[in-house]
Amino acid sequence: MKIYDVAIIGGGSAGVMAAIRTVLNNDECLLFPGTPHDKKRSRAFWVSTVENMPAHLSFKKGIEEPNKISLDWLAQGPFANKFHWQKNRGIKKISKATDEVFTLVDDKDFVYKARYIILCTGVMDVQPQINGSIEPIFQYANIQLIDYCLRCDGHHVLGKKVAILGHTTGAAWVGVMLHERYNCPEMTILTNGEEPMFDQEAIDLINRYGFKIVTEKIESISGDAKNKKLEAFKTANYTVHADYAFVGLGMIVYNELAKMLGANIDQRGFVITDAKGLTSVNGLYVAGDLRANGKKQIYTAWDTAVDSADEINILIRRKKRTETSFLS
Numbered sequence: 001m002k003i004y005d006v007a008i009i010g011g012g013s014a015g016v017m018a019a020i021r022t023v024l025n026n027d028e029c030l031l032f033p034g035t036p037h038d039k040k041r042s043r044a045f046w047v048s049t050v051e052n053m054p055a056h057l058s059f060k061k062g063i064e065e066p067n068k069i070s071l072d073w074l075a076q077g078p079f080a081n082k083f084h085w086q087k088n089r090g091i092k093k094i095s096k097a098t099d100e101v102f103t104l105v106d107d108k109d110f111v112y113k114a115r116y117i118i119l120c121t122g123v124m125d126v127q128p129q130i131n132g133s134i135e136p137i138f139q140y141a142n143i144q145l146i147d148y149c150l151r152c153d154g155h156h157v158l159g160k161k162v163a164i165l166g167h168t169t170g171a172a173w174v175g176v177m178l179h180e181r182y183n184c185p186e187m188t189i190l191t192n193g194e195e196p197m198f199d200q201e202a203i204d205l206i207n208r209y210g211f212k213i214v215t216e217k218i219e220s221i222s223g224d225a226k227n228k229k230l231e232a233f234k235t236a237n238y239t240v241h242a243d244y245a246f247v248g249l250g251m252i253v254y255n256e257l258a259k260m261l262g263a264n265i266d267q268r269g270f271v272i273t274d275a276k277g278l279t280s281v282n283g284l285y286v287a288g289d290l291r292a293n294g295k296k297q298i299y300t301a302w303d304t305a306v307d308s309a310d311e312i313n314i315l316i317r318r319k320k321r322t323e324t325s326f327l328s
């Protein structure tokens with residue numbers, strides 16, 4: 001069976017950059033961008049206009065559109081013979097034999113082999129449940145009146161009344177930071193039926209800035225999504241007016257394949273790597289949001305992907321130097 005140099009799992013920011021760098025390094029690349037189901041539960045899918053990076057404002061879907069342009073170019077360009085794009089395929093099983101080669105099984109039960117893996121399956125933000133469903137949030141999240149990523153979209157709250165959905169210290173700090181940066185006239189933390197778990201420093205700042213805390217379950221959201229307007233979150237006894245909301249409930253980490261290979265993960269589920277993305281499993285690299293530590297951003301996904309692809313290329317070139325056919 002053919003053994004590919006590098007298999008890349010995931011087709012978001014990290015996966016596509018890993019594919020570009022691997023192919024342009026002239027290493028043979030097998031890309032699995034995921035099934036439609038994988039894509040829909042990825043962060044890449046939900047990102048609309050990207051405002052915090054140069055040259056992205058014209059894309060309505062700031063990750064998917066530029067990625068597609070680059071993948072189409074790879075598939076047709078001068079390195080097309082090095083690029084094996086398994087469109088709409090996801091990996092469901094992965095193992096490593098003692099011969100240092102990985103075996104991958106896709107969602108249609110096709111089997112592949114590769115010497116190196118760059119795993120880029122990412123994470124997803126936890127959604128708040130409202131009356132037992134995550135649906136009510138989406139009409140406002142889709143038009144970015146409810147958001148998740150401070151560095152990406154925090155600037156939207158400039159001078160606005162804001163609600164934070166979350167009960168942990170992390171959620172409290174989202175409120176504190178937004179207030180300090182953007183001078184929000186009203187800030188309410190909605191714990192949605194959970195007990196607040198804020199640390200003392202956050203509590204002191206919440207009191208100092210006069211935030212409200214509502215611990216009752218959210219029963220409904222009112223507004224006019226068609227006209228891009230969020231109005232209020234309603235609980236049994238309160239109506240919390242908000243022009244904008246941030247969700248701070250943590251992340252679901254897509255680490256199943258790393259776990260199958262026995263890679264070390266941290267307490268939150270992120271995969272632990274060295275500076276180049278190498279995990280505790282030889283030959284398994286991780287890039288993008290799945291990697292422990294670091295900012296969860298497009299440009300960090302790109303940088304971590306380049307580090308891993310270049311490191312793998314060094315190993316491939318070193319091996320080639322020892323092969324007789326390469327010596328002349």
Ligand SMILES: Cc1cc2nc3c(=O)[nH]c(=O)nc-3n(C[C@H](O)[C@H](O)[C@H](O)COP(=O)(O)OP(=O)(O)OC[C@H]3O[C@@H](n4cnc5c(N)ncnc54)[C@H](O)[C@@H]3O)c2cc1C
Pocket residue numbers: 009010011012013014015032033034035038039040042043044045046047048049050051052053063089090091092120121122123125147148149152153254287288289290296297298299301
């Ligand atoms: C609402 C929102 C807005 C954001 N806005 C910005 C912004 O403006 N600027 C910014 O820098 N960052 C932004 N981010 C963060 C950014 O989206 C992430 O940092 C980035 O997408 C991480 O890239 P990734 O490749 O690690 O993961 P993702 O982009 O999430 O990609 C994961 C990929 O893995 C695939 N996958 C999953 N499982 C499998 C499997 N088993 N087999 C094969 N493939 C699989 C999926 O199909 C997907 O292609 C935003 C995030 C959110 C949620």
